[in-house]
Amino acid sequence: SQTIHQWPATLVQPVGSxxxxxxxxxxxxxxxxxxxxxxxxxxxxxxxxxxxxxxxxSEVPQNLSASRPQDRQFILSSKKLLLSDSGFxxxxxxxxxxxxxxxxxxxxxxxx
Amino acid sequence: xxPVQSPxxxxxxxxxxxxxxxxxxxALYSVHWYRQKHGEAPIFLMxxxxxxxxxxxxxxxxxxxxxxxxxxLYLTASQLSYSGTYFCGTENSGGxxxxxxxxxxxxxxxx
Numbered sequence: 001s002q003t004i005h006q007w008p009a010t011l012v013q014p015v016g017s018x019x020x021x022x023x024x025x026x027x028x029x030x031x032x033x034x035x036x037x038x039x040x041x042x043x044x045x046x047x048x049x050x051x052x053x054x055x056x057x058s059e060v061p062q063n064l065s066a067s068r069p070q071d072r073q074f075i076l077s078s079k080k081l082l083l084s085d086s087g088f089x090x091x092x093x094x095x096x097x098x099x100x101x102x103x104x105x106x107x108x109x110x111x112x
Numbered sequence: 113x114x115p116v117q118s119p120x121x122x123x124x125x126x127x128x129x130x131x132x133x134x135x136x137x138x139a140l141y142s143v144h145w146y147r148q149k150h151g152e153a154p155i156f157l158m159x160x161x162x163x164x165x166x167x168x169x170x171x172x173x174x175x176x177x178x179x180x181x182x183x184x185l186y187l188t189a190s191q192l193s194y195s196g197t198y199f200c201g202t203e204n205s206g207g208x209x210x211x212x213x214x215x216x217x218x219x220x221x222x223x
Contacts, residue, residue, distance in 0.1 A: 036213075042216075044154070044201075044213040046212065090153055098142065098159065101144070101154075101156060101201075104153060105152075105153055106153050
């Protein structure tokens, strides 16, 4: 069966520090991969999505970047965090169109 | 364009029914429904692909009116476990399955 792993679960980082969040999927190949962010009490904002290795589409211009170095690995990064980067970051995968998303357990990021 | 959900919040007693609506200003390819408990990741409930399609899962079902660009989620005989925030997600093309999530509906079921 397929599983999705996301880490770390929580993170407190100072303003101006770098960020790297990792997400991996097991038990499937060539998944569609997604990064969403959720501000406290708000909806889910799509940040990046990828349909293959090295293929990244950015939805919202901001202080973040994403990479997909391997088929089942998706990384969210920042060179210098801002206070506004705080939130609940969720990785998700889907096999293809016509299927729902499976979300990772999320990373709660607080920038101080 | 973010789909609009209504109501924003609803409180039910166990056993009561509820309807959550989701509407989009753009033509829809599919509609997803998810439930999120506080502090947890959203859980996939169902996806509707065709206009007029209805799907059901236990006492939770949904309809999709492609022409009106709307979907509704029906919760019947609600249980305490139904509490959470419900999100619809819409896909406007069948390409990369890029889903835009709605504003959310907070549902609380009380004894």
